[in-house]
Amino acid sequence: MPRLRGSGLSVVPSPLVSTSGLTVRYGETTVLHDIDLHVDPGEIVTIVGPNGSGKSTLIAAILGGVPPVRGRIDRAPVLRIGYVPQRLVLDPTLPMTVERFLGLPRRVPAARAREALERAGVPDIGRRQMAALSGGQFQRALLARAILEEPHLLILDEATAGLDQPGSAAFYERIEEVRAETGCGVLMISHDLHVVMSASDRVICLNGHVCCEGTPEVVAAAPDYRRLFGEGTRGALALYRHHHDHTHFHDGPCDHAHEQDAAR
Numbered sequence: 001m002p003r004l005r006g007s008g009l010s011v012v013p014s015p016l017v018s019t020s021g022l023t024v025r026y027g028e029t030t031v032l033h034d035i036d037l038h039v040d041p042g043e044i045v046t047i048v049g050p051n052g053s054g055k056s057t058l059i060a061a062i063l064g065g066v067p068p069v070r071g072r073i074d075r076a077p078v079l080r081i082g083y084v085p086q087r088l089v090l091d092p093t094l095p096m097t098v099e100r101f102l103g104l105p106r107r108v109p110a111a112r113a114r115e116a117l118e119r120a121g122v123p124d125i126g127r128r129q130m131a132a133l134s135g136g137q138f139q140r141a142l143l144a145r146a147i148l149e150e151p152h153l154l155i156l157d158e159a160t161a162g163l164d165q166p167g168s169a170a171f172y173e174r175i176e177e178v179r180a181e182t183g184c185g186v187l188m189i190s191h192d193l194h195v196v197m198s199a200s201d202r203v204i205c206l207n208g209h210v211c212c213e214g215t216p217e218v219v220a221a222a223p224d225y226r227r228l229f230g231e232g233t234r235g236a237l238a239l240y241r242h243h244h245d246h247t248h249f250h251d252g253p254c255d256h257a258h259e260q261d262a263a264r
């Protein structure tokens with residue numbers, strides 16, 4: 001897969017995607033007010049926010065699935081988006097290997113499928129049945145399918161829901177590696193506050209509107225963010241930094257807002 005930045009092979013203008021004054025309504029209810037955001041090539045932007053704060057709606061609007069009532073969404077010309085959903089329900093009785101799944105809806109050469117699985121960190125699961133994968137392997141298979149198309153922008157909607165904390169941390173590390181290898185931009189939603197804050201270049205805290213935005217440190221210290229998620233995440237951020245510095249993972253303190261979200 002070519003690097004996107006500086007390779008001259010597939011340079012995409014910056015930003016990859018931006019919204020300005022984006023406002024979305026369901027019936028009489030306005031769920032997104034005046035959202036301005038952008039994602040540049042090669043950056044990881046994470047959206048955090050409480051349940052019902054409009055995160056999935058924002059992603060759906062960016063993907064073109066929900067029309068805004070006001071504002072605009074601009075995508076770079078020829079933008080290729082890879083999307084990893086929160087979950088995908090497959091009929092467990094349907095025999096389907098991972099290789100075959102990667103070939104849907106159209107066949108891909110075996111070498112490309114193998115490369116995508118390697119990029120996703122699961123090089124050996126090609127012959128396995130989709131129904132027999134663990135939760136983490138299943139999400140990696142979805143990630144492989146998303147990166148198969150060499151996306152300029154990878155969008156993940158709570159892709160680690162259902163994974164345990166080390167599984168989530170490993171998944172986000174893999175996302176950082178994919179970004180480093182390909183230069184793609186990443187826009188993701190996450191409830192894994194413990195691990196995601198530090199895996200991001202920028203964090204956008206959403207609650208119907210953008211409450212605060214900035215580097216993980218800036219957002220973790222912002223009063224609006226702390227009102228929504230409590231004080232615990234600053235410690236979690238330090239914990240994650242520790243994990244990152246030492247390439248091992250310790251369980252640690254957890255703020256209750258996150259526990260409730262994770263338990264959903």
Ligand SMILES: Nc1ncnc2c1ncn2[C@@H]1O[C@H](COP(=O)(O)OP(=O)(O)OP(=O)(O)O)[C@@H](O)[C@H]1O
Pocket residue numbers: 026031049050051052053054055056057058
């Ligand atoms: N198709 C729909 N029709 C009507 N209301 C909807 C629809 N989808 C979402 N909503 C409402 O819009 C609001 C935002 O929902 P959304 O799923 O975007 O939030 P979220 O931040 O992703 O939530 P969660 O963290 O629980 O996944 C909620 O009040 C939800 O009930």
